[in-house]
Amino acid sequence: xxxxxxxxxxxxxxxxxxxxxxxxxxxxxxxxxxxxxxxxxxxxxxxxxxxxxxxxxxxxxxxxxxxxxxxxxxxxxxxxxxxxxxxxxxxxxxxxxxxxxxxxxxxxxxxxxxxxxxxxxxxxxxxxxxxxxxxxxxxxxxxxxxxxxxxxxxxxxxxxxxxxxxxxxxxxxxxxxxxxxxxxxxxxxxxxxxxxxxxxxxxxxxxxxx
Numbered sequence: 330x331x332x333x334x335x336x337x338x339x340x341x342x343x344x345x346x347x348x349x350x351x352x353x354x355x356x357x358x359x360x361x362x363x364x365x366x367x368x369x370x371x372x373x374x375x376x377x378x379x380x381x382x383x384x385x386x387x388x389x390x391x392x393x394x395x396x397x398x399x400x401x402x403x404x405x406x407x408x409x410x411x412x413x414x415x416x417x418x419x420x421x422x423x424x425x426x427x428x429x430x431x432x433x434x435x436x437x438x439x440x441x442x443x444x445x446x447x448x449x450x451x452x453x454x455x456x457x458x459x460x461x462x463x464x465x466x467x468x469x470x471x472x473x474x475x476x477x478x479x480x481x482x483x484x485x486x487x488x489x490x491x492x493x494x495x496x497x498x499x500x501x502x503x504x505x506x507x508x509x510x511x512x513x514x515x516x517x518x519x520x521x522x523x524x525x526x527x528x529x530x531x532x533x534x535x536x537x538x539x
Contacts, residue, residue: 362524374388434462
């Protein structure tokens with residue numbers, strides 16, 4: 330049983346290495362889409378009549394749902410284009426790496442939204458928690474995907490830690506407009522920059538990406 334399990338893991342690792350270029354091509358449009366979505370959502374959110382912490386949290390949860398569905402469609406389209414099975418064993422490993430942090434982020438978001446209620450500002454806990462947990466999710470997925478994913482995850486993690494330290498000096502309350510800006514910078518600009526990088530640095534099929 331142990332030998333079979335080890336053989337399966339070696340096969341998964343070998344398949345991941347062989348499909349590195351495929352995953353890179355799939356990541357480029359996904360990250361670009363998520364980055365554009367994050368930037369547009371931050372600008373739109375700043376002009377919408379969002380006046381309470383609960384409205385802010387619900388708005389961004391809906392944005393994250395749109396992002397998740399969009400990423401699913403793009404990944405499936407790329408799999409069909411490359412004639413690859415969508416829900417393969419390596420894909421399941423990536424999904425399993427992402428799921429815990431994303432699940433905690435969703436649950437924590439709902440809890441904090443209920444806690445903040447009708448307050449006119451939010452604490453740093455909501456955006457910072459999402460940023461940190463998303464960074465952890467990206468870093469975990471980076472073990473099965475291009476190395477740049479780990480670096481992007483660390484940018485989220487270090488950025489979230491910096492925001493946490495900043496909250497100690499300026500107070501726990503965060504204006505809603507500033508919250509939209511922070512979400513746009515991390516979930517918009519950072520992901521868009523990574524998507525552009527993947528597009529520009531894409532190598533011809535058959536060459537392994539760095």
